[in-house]
Amino acid sequence: MNVKSWHIWDFPDNIYVLIKKEVREEFFNEMYKKFGSQKNYAKFLNKDRISIQKYHYARSWDHRKKHVSFMPLKILHKSLHFMNEKLKSKIENNILELRCRVGNPMKLNLPIKESPELYRIVAHILGDGSATKRKVPYYSNTCKELREKFKEDLKILGNIKSYERDYTNVPIVCFQKPLAEILSHILKISFIDKENIPKRLFETLNDSKIAFLQALFDDEGTISTNLAICMKSKNILKEIKDLLLSLDIESGKISLKPKSTGSFGEITYTLSIKAKFIKDFKEKIGFLHPEKSRKLNVRLKIIERNLVQRTRPLEWSRDKILKLLTIKPMLALELCEELLLTLSHMHRHLKYLENKDFIERTGYKNRLIWKIKDQGLVQIHS
Numbered sequence: 001m002n003v004k005s006w007h008i009w010d011f012p013d014n015i016y017v018l019i020k021k022e023v024r025e026e027f028f029n030e031m032y033k034k035f036g037s038q039k040n041y042a043k044f045l046n047k048d049r050i051s052i053q054k055y056h057y058a059r060s061w062d063h064r065k066k067h068v069s070f071m072p073l074k075i076l077h078k079s080l081h082f083m084n085e086k087l088k089s090k091i092e093n094n095i096l097e098l099r100c101r102v103g104n105p106m107k108l109n110l111p112i113k114e115s116p117e118l119y120r121i122v123a124h125i126l127g128d129g130s131a132t133k134r135k136v137p138y139y140s141n142t143c144k145e146l147r148e149k150f151k152e153d154l155k156i157l158g159n160i161k162s163y164e165r166d167y168t169n170v171p172i173v174c175f176q177k178p179l180a181e182i183l184s185h186i187l188k189i190s191f192i193d194k195e196n197i198p199k200r201l202f203e204t205l206n207d208s209k210i211a212f213l214q215a216l217f218d219d220e221g222t223i224s225t226n227l228a229i230c231m232k233s234k235n236i237l238k239e240i241k242d243l244l245l246s247l248d249i250e251s252g253k254i255s256l257k258p259k260s261t262g263s264f265g266e267i268t269y270t271l272s273i274k275a276k277f278i279k280d281f282k283e284k285i286g287f288l289h290p291e292k293s294r295k296l297n298v299r300l301k302i303i304e305r306n307l308v309q310r311t312r313p314l315e316w317s318r319d320k321i322l323k324l325l326t327i328k329p330m331l332a333l334e335l336c337e338e339l340l341l342t343l344s345h346m347h348r349h350l351k352y353l354e355n356k357d358f359i360e361r362t363g364y365k366n367r368l369i370w371k372i373k374d375q376g377l378v379q380i381h382s
Helices: 021-035 038-044 049-057 073-078 085-093 116-127 144-157 177-186 206-220 234-245 275-284 290-308 314-327 332-339 343-355
Strands: 016-019 059-062 065-068 095-099 138-140 162-167 170-175 221-223 227-231 255-261 264-272 359-362 369-372
Touching: 016 021, 016 073, 021 038, 021 049, 021 085, 038 049, 049 059, 085 095, 116 144, 116 177, 116 206, 144 162, 144 170, 206 221, 206 227, 206 234, 221 290, 227 234, 234 264, 275 290, 290 332, 314 332, 314 343, 314 359, 314 369, 332 343, 343 359
Parallel strands: none
Antiparallel strands: 016 095, 059 065, 138 170, 162 170, 221 227, 227 264, 255 264, 359 369
16 A cells, blocks of 8 residues: 655645745746746736746835745646646755745645654644634643644654643644645645545555544543543544444444533534454554543453453442542542442442442532541441
């Protein structure tokens, strides 16, 4: 299977480039020769001669102050059929910087080659990222390890400037806008509507598939009673389901979970990995997120314990729960991890102990904390 590359000619028209002087001179002189004059070339491009001269000499004037002018990639696209392969290669190898119409320029390694790092960046933008038309694109995550990995992956594409800042008390990694525009265009996906993953993923190497899935599960995955991924787009989950299957990992049906957020209703879809494939998920994909990785290991220990010892005396389990709660109040999931019990079994034990007035609950919804009602009590059976 070949590794795909995207050249400067594959980039969108709204990207502007600055070409090294000698090569820029060669390009424009070649075009003037092909069309007979600068005037004829300008007419072909539907531009005035002043604009052509601005791009030719990469300069413009504003209030007697000279500025560097980047050339719209659209000009190169329209001139593509009039260039030989040698000139095309020379232009791509001598692009100094590129940018959008406004904003800071960046240096990109050309051509862009597909790699695990590339698809990990794309997954993070689709997951916890944002790349709208007007705002600076960013990746948001409270996990420092994921943010550092994102910044490290950016470096493989070139001199991509990034910086961190807080946005509504959540750290974000901001990066340069042209990258989001280019990736969205060459991979035929939207970072605004977020309704598809790159179709190319189904044709690329497994290590790129794995990197993409790991990054998306790092952002949107959950591991408690089930190993699942939750997203607003049902279509993306359908494609993730197929991508997992290409790695021989089966998942269940996509379910709808309505969730209220203040006065607005927010619809979320969930896709769960089938229990017998959770071990395969860990071995083939896994988590980079340290807390999710830890929870995945606990979940596998629970599965392995149930295979070896399916039942334990009720009194033993309840006595252990009371001893743990005597030390400190705990969440049900924390108790599950300590005793390697499923959440459904734990809830039955907690309900029994609550009915017996041994324990009580505080908190709300999924943050219910259980504590001993009588601190002098250590166990049910003496």
